[in-house]
Amino acid sequence: MHFEYQVDGGNFSNAGVASSQFKKILKQLNVDPGLIKRIVVALYEAEVNIVAHAYRGIIKIDVNIDKVRIALIDEGPGIPDISKAMEAGFSTASPKVREMGFGAGMGLQNIRNNVDQLDIESVVGKGTKVEFEVNLG
């Protein structure tokens, strides 16, 4: 099964809507609640990252029998140093992002801690692709 969601950069009132919709689908598919939580926490952090840092993005999700594969592709400023961005506490978030309870430099770590495989590619001035997988069962 394939699902796609559009995400607008800067639109905080809608941040999390895609993650919420996909969570409902996972529940309908009777996926284990512990796995649902891992998938949607990673997805939500990544969705908030698009809202916080990029101009727009698309989320592409493939659900197979053995795994969920999610790619978040954005048009935005990109990440100059991915290993730096992965460090706990490192953040370039704006005050607006911090007002919403994010921007503490925990997001990418939270994603990594909840998924079985994570790949991040970024081109400065173009955008970022965050891709991860969670094994089912």
Added chain:
Amino acid sequence: MILQDIARLLEAKIACGEQFLNREISHVFASDLMSDVLTVNSANLLLLTGLTNIQTIRTSEMSDVTNIVLVRDKHATEEMINLAEENGIVIMESPFSMFRASGILYEAGLKPVY
């Protein structure tokens, strides 16, 4: 301890979810940082927070947190209440500060997450 007792201890008003006040709570997590909330095990958990915007409820929805106390006389917005009701989330509003509310609940025997 059930939510009803917590509401009494914190002199809290119920903003929504009145029908769930018999939920049992064993642990409390106090934070305004939503990325931190996303790391916790949410079984029988109460979230104490001073962050009053829609992301408080979205984060709770994602991390299966169903019980929230807003501290220091903060009030839930209509948008927050609508999303909370959709997800079976209880929102209570206490006049006490985060420190005072935490102290009262700790003294009453509720456990920390970390």
